[in-house]
Amino acid sequence: MKIWFLGTGAGRPGKHRNVTGIALQLPDPSCHWWLFDAGEATQHQLLRTPLKLSKLEAVFVTHLHGDHLYGLPGLLSSRSFDGGITPLRLFGPPGLKHYVDTVFGISGTQLDYELHIHELTAPEGEIWDNGTVRIEAGALEHRIACYGYRVTEREQPGKLLVHKLEELGLTAGPLYGKLKQGQSVALEDGTLIRSEDVTGEAKPGRVVTILGDTKPCANVVKLAKGADLLVHEATFARGMEEKAHEFGHSTTAEAAEAAAAAGAKRLVMTHFSGRYGSEDLIRLEAEAAERFKPVTAAVDLMMLEVNRE
Known part of the structure; x- marks a missing residue:
């Protein structure tokens, strides 16, 4: 598995950070990839990666704030131009279908593939299994309906003896x-x-948890339990908890505490407020590292391998 951070900023694009978009490349031999959120200009960021829109299998929207959503219509439209003809699944909170249908209806957009939109109404549980990996969703605590997603790879057979x-x-x-x-x-x-x-011990599948915007809540720990990689927002620095919670966000310290409570193996923080420049990331990372390691402050276009143990 590989994960690309297409945008790591909160609220609006900046000189050095685009708004939220995360791509997860699935294990071989599928060659497919999934997208989590599509803030403005996400498809521009994708042009700087080896990922092809024709191989996009599913999109998971955490919530309907613009910095997580405004790039979606253009990206879905471009997929047709890039040879995407296989069906695409789109998951997200109630209102997502109305948003897409309205934009496409007004603009006269036609897709060359089937788009299946699934609105999440239950607070949590498994929402899809493509045969290689399955995905669960859980409600988070933000200013509007917001979800986190847990991706679990199937157990791998052991080595032939x-x-x-x-x-x-x-x-x-x-x-x-x-x-x-x-x-x-x-x-x-x-x-x-x-x-x-005649085979050795089976290898457990990898687990990747990608959260939307949230203040600390029980489902964060539940979704991230034992995850090989936890992607958690850290909109504000330590000491700004009151302001963070006012807007439904978390601090660096709270992201680290969640990773520790969940027993995650690695933490990547993202969704940084525009008040923090690139030079501040070292400090933000160090704050979290006092409570959990290993931790990384994501930067745009950073790619990480999620390896098996």
Whole structure:
């Protein structure tokens, strides 16, 4: 898995930060990727990455504030021009369908693919499984309806124990592949070989949690439980908790506390107020590091690998 930070600023674009957009490239062999939020100019930022709109499989909108949404109509339209013909799923809070239908209706936009819009009405739970990864949503505490998303990769089969297969008289070939995929196979003499008997311990799937805007709340910890990577907003510096909560946001220290409480393995902070310049990120990162490590203050177009342990 790879994750790109297409915009790391809050509220409006700045000289060095675009507004929110995060791309998650799914594990091989799917080659698909998902987008979380699409602030203004998100598709411009995508042009500076290797990601192709034709490979975009789903978009997840955390909430309907403009800095997370205004780039969506143009991006969906451009996908047709980039050869996107496969269906696209769009998830987000109630009102998302009305927004997209209104913009496309007024502008006369026609898409060359099916767009399936799913509005989230339940407070939490699994919302989709594409066979490789599944995604859950949970309500956060912001000024309007807002969600966080938890992406969980399926468990990976363990390594084939070749010496055991050789002892059973099985040579390399198609049956190896079936066993690797977790299937049982039968030999010509009727002997049944179970995958679990000839493979090592299965590898747990990776977990990535991407939150929308939020002040501290129980669902933050629930969505981030044991995550390999937690992406948490840190709109304000430590000591500005009162102001942060007034606007439904969190501070660097609160992002770190959430990561620690959830037992996350890595924290990336984003959604920084425009009051902070690029030179301030070192200080913001250091504030969080006093309570949780490893932590990174994201910058635009930063890409991270989410590796298996």
